[in-house]
Amino acid sequence: MPFINSQTNKADNIPIIPLQKKKTIFNTFKRDYQLWLLILPAIVCVIIFNYIPMYGIQLAFREYDFTAGLTGGEWVGLKYFEQFINSHMFIDLLKNTVVLSLTTILIGFPAPIILALLINQIRWKRGKKILQTTVYLPHFISIVVLVGLLNVLLSPNTGILGLLVNKLGFEDLNLLASTKSFVPVYVLSDVWQHVGWNSIIYLAALSSVDPQLYDAAKIDGANRWQIIRNVEIPAIIPTIIILLILNMGHIISTGFEKIFLMQNSLNLPVSEVIETYVYKIGIISNQFSYAAAIGLFNTLINFTLLLLMNYIAKRTSKISLW
Amino acid sequence: MKKKKLLSLLLTTCLATTTLVACSDKTSKEPEKTEDGRVVLTGLITKHPLTKDVNKMEWLEEAEKRAGVDIKWEEVSADWDQKKGAMLAGGDIPDIIVGPNAITDADFSKFKGLFEDLTPLIEEHAPNVQKMFDEKSELKVISTQLNGEIYGLPKYQRYWPNTGTRQFINQQWLDNLGLKQPTNWDELYEVLKAFKEEDANGNGDPNDEIPMDFAPVGTGGFGFFQPTVLLGSTGMTIVGGGGQGYFAEDGEVKNFFVDDRYKQVVTFLNKLYKEKLISAEAFTQDYTKYQSVARGEGETATVGYTYGWELTDRFGNELAPQYASIAPLKVDASSTVQPSWTYDYNVLNYGVNMVQMSSKTKNKDAAMKFINELYDPKVSMQVLFGSLGTNIKDNGDDTYTVLPPEDEKMDPGTWKWTSTWADNGPLYISDSLKLTLGTDMQSVGKQTEALQSALDAVDTENDVLPDTFLKYTEEDNNAMSLVNTELMNLAMANFSKWVTKGGIDKEWDAYVEKMNQIGLPGNLEITQKYYDDYKSKME
Numbered sequence: 001m002p003f004i005n006s007q008t009n010k011a012d013n014i015p016i017i018p019l020q021k022k023k024t025i026f027n028t029f030k031r032d033y034q035l036w037l038l039i040l041p042a043i044v045c046v047i048i049f050n051y052i053p054m055y056g057i058q059l060a061f062r063e064y065d066f067t068a069g070l071t072g073g074e075w076v077g078l079k080y081f082e083q084f085i086n087s088h089m090f091i092d093l094l095k096n097t098v099v100l101s102l103t104t105i106l107i108g109f110p111a112p113i114i115l116a117l118l119i120n121q122i123r124w125k126r127g128k129k130i131l132q133t134t135v136y137l138p139h140f141i142s143i144v145v146l147v148g149l150l151n152v153l154l155s156p157n158t159g160i161l162g163l164l165v166n167k168l169g170f171e172d173l174n175l176l177a178s179t180k181s182f183v184p185v186y187v188l189s190d191v192w193q194h195v196g197w198n199s200i201i202y203l204a205a206l207s208s209v210d211p212q213l214y215d216a217a218k219i220d221g222a223n224r225w226q227i228i229r230n231v232e233i234p235a236i237i238p239t240i241i242i243l244l245i246l247n248m249g250h251i252i253s254t255g256f257e258k259i260f261l262m263q264n265s266l267n268l269p270v271s272e273v274i275e276t277y278v279y280k281i282g283i284i285s286n287q288f289s290y291a292a293a294i295g296l297f298n299t300l301i302n303f304t305l306l307l308l309m310n311y312i313a314k315r316t317s318k319i320s321l322w
Numbered sequence: 323m324k325k326k327k328l329l330s331l332l333l334t335t336c337l338a339t340t341t342l343v344a345c346s347d348k349t350s351k352e353p354e355k356t357e358d359g360r361v362v363l364t365g366l367i368t369k370h371p372l373t374k375d376v377n378k379m380e381w382l383e384e385a386e387k388r389a390g391v392d393i394k395w396e397e398v399s400a401d402w403d404q405k406k407g408a409m410l411a412g413g414d415i416p417d418i419i420v421g422p423n424a425i426t427d428a429d430f431s432k433f434k435g436l437f438e439d440l441t442p443l444i445e446e447h448a449p450n451v452q453k454m455f456d457e458k459s460e461l462k463v464i465s466t467q468l469n470g471e472i473y474g475l476p477k478y479q480r481y482w483p484n485t486g487t488r489q490f491i492n493q494q495w496l497d498n499l500g501l502k503q504p505t506n507w508d509e510l511y512e513v514l515k516a517f518k519e520e521d522a523n524g525n526g527d528p529n530d531e532i533p534m535d536f537a538p539v540g541t542g543g544f545g546f547f548q549p550t551v552l553l554g555s556t557g558m559t560i561v562g563g564g565g566q567g568y569f570a571e572d573g574e575v576k577n578f579f580v581d582d583r584y585k586q587v588v589t590f591l592n593k594l595y596k597e598k599l600i601s602a603e604a605f606t607q608d609y610t611k612y613q614s615v616a617r618g619e620g621e622t623a624t625v626g627y628t629y630g631w632e633l634t635d636r637f638g639n640e641l642a643p644q645y646a647s648i649a650p651l652k653v654d655a656s657s658t659v660q661p662s663w664t665y666d667y668n669v670l671n672y673g674v675n676m677v678q679m680s681s682k683t684k685n686k687d688a689a690m691k692f693i694n695e696l697y698d699p700k701v702s703m704q705v706l707f708g709s710l711g712t713n714i715k716d717n718g719d720d721t722y723t724v725l726p727p728e729d730e731k732m733d734p735g736t737w738k739w740t741s742t743w744a745d746n747g748p749l750y751i752s753d754s755l756k757l758t759l760g761t762d763m764q765s766v767g768k769q770t771e772a773l774q775s776a777l778d779a780v781d782t783e784n785d786v787l788p789d790t791f792l793k794y795t796e797e798d799n800n801a802m803s804l805v806n807t808e809l810m811n812l813a814m815a816n817f818s819k820w821v822t823k824g825g826i827d828k829e830w831d832a833y834v835e836k837m838n839q840i841g842l843p844g845n846l847e848i849t850q851k852y853y854d855d856y857k858s859k860m861e
Contacts, residue, residue, distance in 0.1 A: 066410075066411075066432060066435070066436065067435050087808065088808055088836070088839065088840050155603060156602050156603065157602060174602060174603070176606045177605050177606045177818075263541060264541070265539050265540065265541050266815070266818040268815035268818075269815045280542075281804070283403065283407045284542075284807075285800075285803040285804070286429065286432050287803070287804065
């Protein structure tokens, strides 16, 4: 009867050390095999689609030769990496990619948190639901359509937003064609599209806050702002940190499609990022090995950042992926 | 209970794996045949988005029957570049691929062994192709790879003019404002300024006129209908609307992106842009928008001066009569330079790699017989203009006439592209064919007259780079395309910036130096080598 035991032990202040086998992967298989079975299809999928194709990485170190297949070309070592780093595009590409993705995270990451906190403040249930649905609908617009929308809305001659901007005194500002406006347009439209959807997870975290905490805070005389600061934000901090770490994992993998669609010769100096360049080199000019090397380079940076972020989070707040 | 669960799980896994395996197993040795004994082949065609279902083209059905084949066509009208990469790398390609340079020389050398060397098959089964090579030896030269093999067959369509781009000005607006057609840049500037400031189209609104517009400039180089034709004013003969800037002058290969004359043109365009004489959306609109803006609303034109292929194609049937095609401009009134223009005869009339065969084709003889059919004089004509009867009239005395569109509202150009493969097909129009062209082609001829004297003055041997005809080794090709990708990134971004914001004078020297650093001199050297080679072969 462990129940009674623990009670008596508490009273006597004698700690009982439960007999536990040392945790190894092997005995978790035995103990939790149902859970492992449950996750098996997912593991198989990941192996088939994410790990097996990784043998293609060697293409980055080989001269691609069609007749010999992916794995048959001659070894060239780091030739393609050197070629990329010595390329005249390298600094610009890296800069553009980092600027674009950092801004996306800096603006795009806090936005859903703020939105979730705000939505959570709404007392009128129906209104809350309507608002929530409205803000997450844009998430389902395909990127092609979204960029089409941007083109129509921001056109300086016929677009409603474009006209508005020009009427406000920014004369002849073509938001689609300026190196200055590319990043803001990209990031803000991205926030607009995904803020509602991304806030769902925080709302879920908020809904699990113990009502007693709210009551206690109110009795202590806390106002709304204090409740948000001292009750709600601490409740969602673990979620925030985990999501931030995960986001770090693809910090310099900007979305290819949207950038590519928004690209034109005027915003090219800021809109050419690693992924669009890989497309131009790899697919358009058939340089598979070179493109593979650039892609791998990109992934390695992402991976390093993920590790770094995880480490920092672990050290500072004890919350981490592993 | 546990065992049951495990069993069902195992079963599901097995099922999943078997379906995966089953997908990859479909090879059979024997070529497929239809009920009436025709060989079944697979084909892929990259076609114009307007072009109708190829299975509904009568001439094609007849050609297939005569060759004893039945082709299952896959039709691609968008994003071919993306699809191609994946398809070739996968190695699983259709028996026949049709389309203008759909598979490039670079692909042949990159994907060795994927395409069939047609040389022996031509001798055996393709008298029409053989005849074409005999009549026009340059066609054989441009389809033969450096190692002497022939993977892709060319086209020759004879009737096309020396240039793809014409410049049009709204004559009615000029008349309304009492102005003359401009003959040099200064006059063009004055005319555009008048278009901008006054109510040129006479609809009461002085602000709805767009003085000048040009086709969207991409990030990979220049093309038709773009203001690069103004380079002609400086005596430079560009090819195909500009491309990646390579051109020939006195037998020397150069690139206009680092030429002072290009700087001159950009400076002029910037002057126009600063005064809002160029459409504010010139750099952001897409081609469809470019096209629809010029077609205006009803009888009210919106664009004053622009570039295009042909008047009805550019402005629609209703507005076309308002416009006139004008001669190349001089830089200024005192200029003594013989103006030139973009020289596109080779690009428009010749095409390389229009059709190729997979090396895995089971019945190569049949496939070659079909390809040979396409080069039959009568079939070629139908590939280009449409079926006999509906699109072409047989006059009975060995002469033919291209018929006007069945739908009166449609312009002839659109009709042609709708009903057949048109310029995207492999074909050979022999110089002896007697064919009366449609009204669009006749008017293209007429609209080219203004440019004719400039084009006639071009020394085609030393001042035209035969870009489409040059064959590079894989190594040279790779090196060049890498450098070109980087060059265009810098050059096209700067072009747009300098036109819209200015500053070319200050940045020019640093820009030229950067272009040289990236590797332009190397590319010029390589191209020069092949150009000299080509010239010696053609003699």
